[in-house]
Amino acid sequence: xxxVTQFPSHSVIEKGQxxxxxxxxxxxxxxxxxxxxxxxxxxxxxLHFVKESKQDESGMPNNRFLAERTGGTYSTLKxxxxxxxxxxxxxxxxxxxxxxxxxxxxxxxxxxxT
Amino acid sequence: AQxxxxxxxxxxxFKGAPVELKCNYSYxxxxxxxxxxxxSRQRLQLLLRHISRESIKGFTADLNKGETSxxxxxxxxxxxxxxxxxxxxxxxxxxxxxxxxxxxxxxxxP
Numbered sequence: 477x478x479x480v481t482q483f484p485s486h487s488v489i490e491k492g493q494x495x496x497x498x499x500x501x502x503x504x505x506x507x508x509x510x511x512x513x514x515x516x517x518x519x520x521x522x523l524h525f526v527k528e529s530k531q532d533e534s535g536m537p538n539n540r541f542l543a544e545r546t547g548g549t550y551s552t553l554k555x556x557x558x559x560x561x562x563x564x565x566x567x568x569x570x571x572x573x574x575x576x577x578x579x580x581x582x583x584x585x586x587x588x589x590t
Numbered sequence: 591a592q593x594x595x596x597x598x599x600x601x602x603x604f605k606g607a608p609v610e611l612k613c614n615y616s617y618x619x620x621x622x623x624x625x626x627x628x629x630s631r632q633r634l635q636l637l638l639r640h641i642s643r644e645s646i647k648g649f650t651a652d653l654n655k656g657e658t659s660x661x662x663x664x665x666x667x668x669x670x671x672x673x674x675x676x677x678x679x680x681x682x683x684x685x686x687x688x689x690x691x692x693x694x695x696x697x698x699x700p
Contacts, residue, residue: 509687511627512610518594519634519676519690532687567634581634 478502480582482568488588494556497585501550501570509571509579510543514564525551532548558589592617594677594691602697603630603667611662611694613677621679622690623660628674636681637675671687
């Protein structure tokens with residue numbers, strides 16, 4: 477079975493442009509998470525979906541970031557307009573419903589804002 | 591606020607030597623503790639969690655609530671253990687966000 481997939485693997489954009497990252501969770505996983513690692517810092521939580529609902533978006537840095545999960549399947553994370561400090565690796569993870577706490581991570585999208 | 595501290599950015603050990611990756615945490619209450627690992631060119635994956643009390647690939651981690659530590663240990667390092675290791679925590683119950691440390695790169699020297 478395919479794991480969590482993310483697209484693109486790498487994106488280079490100019491400051492002020494818009495970028496949309498996509499995450500496809502493992503089929504059947506209701507929980508979907510977005511994380512970000514900025515250079516030299518820890519992996520930080522951005523938000524959590526349960527199906528199509530935002531359960532926790534306390535980690536979203538500002539209103540330039542918009543996450544959606546229409547239909548409760550794949551999710552997108554849009555950054556508009558992008559700033560230099562948005563550069564980093566964006567990870568998506570999913571987990572099934574149930575007592576398991578294991579989150580399965582995607583390979584990440586490396587975003588470079590120039 | 592919840593926080594995970596990994597004091598070492600890089601830990602180099604010789605093959606066959608013992609390994610200890612340090613992790614300290616702060617959390618109000620009783621968290622779930624994890625170690626994640628990322629091998630070169632692979633995705634982040636769960637190595638072990640304290641509630642399972644298991645040994646994975648020879649690694650163990652003991653939760654010390656008094657010292658708020660969750661150090662990762664292995665008696666004899668192998669070259670294939672070279673990777674980035676992240677200590678992490680989450681709240682108990684339900685589906686909680688995971689808070690990560692900054693990671694420690696383990697380099698096993700042949």
